[in-house]
Amino acid sequence: MPEQGVELSPDRQILTADEIVYLSRLFVRQGVRKIRLTGGEPLVRKDLVNIVSEISKLEELESVAMTTNGITLGRKLPALKEAGLKILNISLDTLVEAKFEFITRRLGHKRVLENIYKALDMGFDVVKVNVVVMKNFNDDELQDFVSLTKNTNLDIRFIEFMPFDGNAWSRDKFVPYTAMLEELKQHFPSISKESDPDNSTSKAYRVEGYKGQFGFISSMSEHFCHSCNRLRITADGNLKVCLFGANEVSLRDLMRRGADERELLDVIDMAVNRKKKKHAGMDIIAATKNRPMILIGG
Numbered sequence: 001m002p003e004q005g006v007e008l009s010p011d012r013q014i015l016t017a018d019e020i021v022y023l024s025r026l027f028v029r030q031g032v033r034k035i036r037l038t039g040g041e042p043l044v045r046k047d048l049v050n051i052v053s054e055i056s057k058l059e060e061l062e063s064v065a066m067t068t069n070g071i072t073l074g075r076k077l078p079a080l081k082e083a084g085l086k087i088l089n090i091s092l093d094t095l096v097e098a099k100f101e102f103i104t105r106r107l108g109h110k111r112v113l114e115n116i117y118k119a120l121d122m123g124f125d126v127v128k129v130n131v132v133v134m135k136n137f138n139d140d141e142l143q144d145f146v147s148l149t150k151n152t153n154l155d156i157r158f159i160e161f162m163p164f165d166g167n168a169w170s171r172d173k174f175v176p177y178t179a180m181l182e183e184l185k186q187h188f189p190s191i192s193k194e195s196d197p198d199n200s201t202s203k204a205y206r207v208e209g210y211k212g213q214f215g216f217i218s219s220m221s222e223h224f225c226h227s228c229n230r231l232r233i234t235a236d237g238n239l240k241v242c243l244f245g246a247n248e249v250s251l252r253d254l255m256r257r258g259a260d261e262r263e264l265l266d267v268i269d270m271a272v273n274r275k276k277k278k279h280a281g282m283d284i285i286a287a288t289k290n291r292p293m294i295l296i297g298g
Contacts, residue, residue: 036065056084149212177216
């Protein structure tokens with residue numbers, strides 16, 4: 001969370017539930033098979049369960065996932081599971097309560113941990129924990145996170161620290177995934193590489209005999225732009241074809257002006273075709289004006 005916080009968007013700027021479902025249906029018809037609700041924080045929406053329910057009904061959609069900070073997740077889990085949510089990505093950068101309060105600027109560390117285990121107990125298809133690794137902050141916790149996979153079917157994903165507005169990024173805080181892996185191999189000699197699904201953003205590994213797995217998202221040191229097939233629609237309805245690209249096109253404005261499906265698809269097609277073959281280097285990204293990650297989502 002940026003030190004100065006983030007300015008909340010007026011409700012009229014945020015996509016309505018009907019608009020989200022309409023766009024979801026449009027993209028599924030074009031071949032999208034997985035939808036993940038991110039944010040900001042999706043749990044702040046009172047109509048979230050209804051959105052999940054309606055999206056889950058779309059034919060040919062394989063899964064509905066959600067990325068959340070996990071703080072208020074517990075009381076919504078039963079309704080979300082019943083509505084069709086299959087995959088949970090829970091952001092948790094540290095297992096130390098004081099560090100958690102420093103980086104998130106809020107209380108709730110114990111609740112997040114409790115909600116992770118509650119989701120596992122409830123039998124969600126996949127429960128992932130997203131950990132952004134920063135040197136001299138939480139890079140000493142790598143083995144503690146991997147140890148969580150010994151007896152639980154957790155998928156821990158270590159994410160390289162990426163430059164976004166407001167997150168105080170610097171090269172001094174950056175830890176490449178190769179250094180993380182080397183560190184873990186010293187503590188867990190029986191680490192083996194798992195197979196990665198097509199278009200996966202994570203390099204998956206497992207400690208022999210452990211129930212869960214862990215992986216690395218190496219967006220900075222070893223990008224995967226050539227296989228990236230993700231598109232993002234922000235909460236206020238802007239299409240981003242690259243997480244690190246500042247260019248956006250408003251699908252919300254088009255819909256509210258009465259654009260038909262063909263016009264929307266033409267605009268989406270043009271945006272996708274303008275997507276660059278790979279993103280810029282870390283220093284260029286850091287110098288480029290972009291949304292804070294908290295306003296993009298996962």
